[in-house]
Amino acid sequence: MNKEEKKEYNRKWRENNPNYHKEYDRQNRDKITGNRIKKEELNPTSKEKRLNGLKEYKEKWKKQNKEKYKAQNKANNTLLIPKGQLCVVCNERLAEHKHHEDYDKPLEIKFLCVKCHSLTHRGD
Ligand SMILES: [Zn+2]
Ligand SMILES: [Zn+2]
Numbered sequence: 001m002n003k004e005e006k007k008e009y010n011r012k013w014r015e016n017n018p019n020y021h022k023e024y025d026r027q028n029r030d031k032i033t034g035n036r037i038k039k040e041e042l043n044p045t046s047k048e049k050r051l052n053g054l055k056e057y058k059e060k061w062k063k064q065n066k067e068k069y070k071a072q073n074k075a076n077n078t079l080l081i082p083k084g085q086l087c088v089v090c091n092e093r094l095a096e097h098k099h100h101e102d103y104d105k106p107l108e109i110k111f112l113c114v115k116c117h118s119l120t121h122r123g124d
Contacts, residue, residue, distance in 0.1 A: 079109070087113035089120075 001009065014020075085095040088110050095111035099120055102108060112120065 081111050085111050087111065087116050089113075089116040 093113035097117040099110045
């Protein structure tokens with residue numbers, strides 16, 4: 001069988017067995033999830049370990065990104081309110097304060113006037 005013949009053969013075979021791959025996938029998937037469930041039943045801490053692993057990973061990530069955070073915070077602290085910047089809420093008074101919408105995003109800050117800033121922190 002040459003290359004072309006083989007291709008043709010495969011094509012025909014697939015035509016005659018349209019559900020083969022679907023069926024195979026399904027069985028395989030059951031097998032994979034089944035295996036994991038079995039493992040967790042035998043070793044109930046493995047699920048916990050998996051979750052703890054995630055926690056550790058996050059902590060590690062935090063540590064590694066601490067420098068980045070620091071740099072960002074520094075950038076934020078040295079970031080000056082542009083001259084003549086109006087408060088983004090009332091658009092009337094001059095912005096004198098910088099407000100963090102989200103502390104996870106240290107560079108995303110709002111320029112607010114004193115009044116609107118205190119209102120922001122008081123909540124609705
Ligand atoms: Zn304002
Ligand atoms: Zn604030």
